[in-house]
Amino acid sequence: MPDSDIRLRFSPAPTGYLHVGGARSALFNWMYARHTGGTMVLRVEDTDADRSRPELIDAIHDSLGWLGIDWDEEYRQSDRFDQYRAAAASFLDQGLAYRCDCSQDDVKARNDARADGVTGYDGHCRDRNVQPGEGVVVRFRTPDEGVTGWDDLIRGRVEFENAVLEDFVIVRSSGVPLFHVANAYDDLDMNITHVVRGEDLVNTTPRVLLMRAALIAGGHVPAVGGEPVAQPIYAHLPLIVNEQRKKLSKRRDDVAVGDYRAKGFLPEAMRNYLLTLGWGPKDGEEIRPIEEFVEVFELSDINKAPAFFDVKKLEHFNSEYIRALPLDEFIALATPHLGDIDTELFARLAEPVQGRVKRIEEAPNFLQWIVGDAPEPEAKDWKKVMGKDKVSEVLDLVIARLADCDWNPETLEALVFGVGEELETKTQLPVRLALTGSRAGIPLFEPMAEMDRAVVIGRLTAARAKLDAAPNDADGPTS
């Protein structure tokens, strides 16, 4: 049971997978619902039969669930068409709406003929008393004067002149109501007290407010809680933008929550990062348990300016969360990504990997060289490491001693470092590069001991041969 009468809703349209913008809207709604002990409603806005895909509802549930965002009630607008039609009918009865048989071409042609540059619907059918029929829509008649506005929790007072609001369509010619009628009706009927959504919806707000007033005037009583309030409290979230500062688009940007999940981001990291886009705790501690954020979260503290979705910073959050994982959990999460790497082998070497990955998916990259061929070293790495003095001697000596030494990490480390002491040089880097193909990586000797002696010697010998092929050539083999 909720501790307060506060009710919020997240209203996705199932026309695509849940993307990061939607996820953040859902998150902010959820944060405030949990902060206030209110009710979180999930309302699927599937009024557009052509674009809605029912199977995507499951995908949205999945993504939300993955992020740990839960809800207390769920509705589908497609179950409620009759109620929206009744609402539209009441507008018609009240003289607040009328039927219109103008085609879109008609409207456009009339606008083109005008000199004043006005582009919206011109009210042509307002008094024509059009009867129901083919190609007939219902339009809401907007007032000719006055203003419609609200006090936005994030943006302050926002007002629109009613005169600039065109008579908009509320019922399609197919008889199916449009989203904003559904929106106005449901927010009232479900007694939503706080509407938290993206800034791209600001301009539909006056329409919704006008219809809400008409609904209340028509005597509609909310199904929940009884008393209708004149207006819910609105909070329009700043958009999440791409590097071009444009609203994130499913087309050009990589934004589906499911994609981030697949790439090895942890839900806690994703949620935590999303929360810092447009909002931040006063004390600056931005990575911490969600409960602590819930406690201090306030809608009115949200920023007005759009925020760029920075994958680099997300990765930082993610590596923090990965490092905080119990080792066995990390192993369990990484195992599906292993490919041809043996799970037992991985389990033995998982700890140093855990400390280095930014995304779970990267785990095998740190071990691939053990089971497969070592990648060709980068030319500049080769030059930097193999161009040094004494490298040939180091490799020769290591190769020779590897032939019949004990085969365990301690012995191998002592052997390689021992050569270094004898020759008064550092030996790890050339051995590492020859073995792994890279200058960077997990500590060397544990994984080295996991390999076959012959393979190790083979790789070192090959590197040594490469040195011979380009003697005293600091530019290395690729020059």
Added chain:
RNA sequence: GCCCCCAUCGUUCAGUGGCCUAGGACACUGCCCUUUCACGGCAGGAACACGGGUUCGAAUCCCGUUGGGGGUGCCA
């Protein structure tokens, strides 16, 4: 075109008239730790878009300019 909105380091959050010679985080650079990398530590560069007001005092309030974004569908 019309309507609405936004503007602090490269990015993000803090800052709500004096505590700001503007702080934290990410990214970047250098040093330390370490015979690799990463982690960690230290240091560094880096911003109040511009112009006018208001005020004893402005990143914070007002106006304008510039720049950016959103909307302008029988999509949501």
